[in-house]
Amino acid sequence: TMEWVEYMTSDAQSPMANLRRANGRDKPWKVSYIAVGNESWGCGGNMTAQYYADNYHRYNTFIKNYPGNRVHRVAGGANDFDYEWTEVLMKSLTRGNGRPRADSLSLHYYTRPSTGWPPKGSATDFDESHWFIVLKNTLRMEELVTNHSAIMDQYDPEKRIGLAVDEWGTWYEKTPGSPNGFLEQQNTMRDAMVAALNLHIFQKHADRVSMANIAQIINVLQAVILTDKERMLLTPTYHVFEMFKVHQGATSLAVELTAPDYAFGEEKIPGVSASASKDAAGKIHLSLANTNPNEAITITCTLEGISATSVTGRILNSTAMNAHNTFDAPETVKPARFDGATIEGSKLTVDLPAKSVVVLEL
Secondary structure, rough: HHHHHHHHHHOOOOOOHHHHHHHOOOOOOOOOOOOOOOOOOOOOOOOHHHHHHHHHHHHOOOOOOOOOOOOOOEEEEEEEHHHHHHHHHHHHOOOOOOOOOOOEEEEEEEEEEOOOOOOOOOOOOOOHHHHHHHHHHHHHHHHHHHHHHHHHHHOOOOOOOOOEEEEEEEOOOOOOOOOOOOOOOOOEEEHHHHHHHHHHHHHOOOOEEEEEEEEEEEEOOOEEEEEEEEEEEOOOOHHHHHHHHHHOEEEEOOOOOOOOEEEEEEEEOOOEEEEEEEEEOEEEEEEEEEEEEEEEEEEEOOOOOOOOOOOEEEEEOOOOOOOEEOOOOOOOOEEEEEEOOOEEOOOEEEEEEOOOEEEEEE
């Protein structure tokens, strides 16, 4: 570990830095983040929490900060609802006085349409029952972030250790005909909704959630880009990320929202999810997601503490729940201009179509 970090980040005249130079790289790389182990509770070693904590301290000791580079250390946190893991690790990371021994603690949670492993359910061939269960399971991220944060607060009330939700997203059966083990799957309007709901949860907990990485980027699980040789397309999930980038680096604003639930059978989930932020230029951005695939809803908001005279917006939606982009039709699902919002005095009214994600600028 020590030699690898030195090889990557040291600019000294030392054996490992000189080996890097001999291999064709003169200047060191800027390595911002290093995760000490990955899924150590499972495929990364099948360890107990205490055994991993001891190993974390062992390896972390030899991750040096060389001049010009400071490593943000991510300790391997829990698998979804394993709160005992967080308890043991936080106690270990904060023992004694001084700075905590990690900068972030990871959390992994995948949205699946079924229990058991491997996940069952098609990425594109589904009905409303699977639309509902996927969104319902996604919303459990709120429960996870809230409960893990509460444990972290006991040991780190100053919130010096961030919660890095560094694996999340949907996990379905692989694309028919694709290689085993490649975890390739398509990406529909349902996945766009999953992205919006998760990002809203992370933004609500911006005081603790320091990082949130969708599990993969290209061709694997809930990817933002799909490729086929020389061809490339942007998925509905990509478009949510692009629309939501106005929130990045901004200040999270409190949102109180009351809306009808989306009911399916005997169960229900919140019908509308929302998040708001204020950027450095003073612009207010409000993102909304209507989880109901069948019914539009009108949202009426009272704007308190801000003065807005106009509103513009963009929308991502589709006619079908399973609408998705293909290499032959790569723009089936893409953002469009949204004119369904108006401001009169301090009153904002939004006509939110079914199964839609909307971002407004006030």
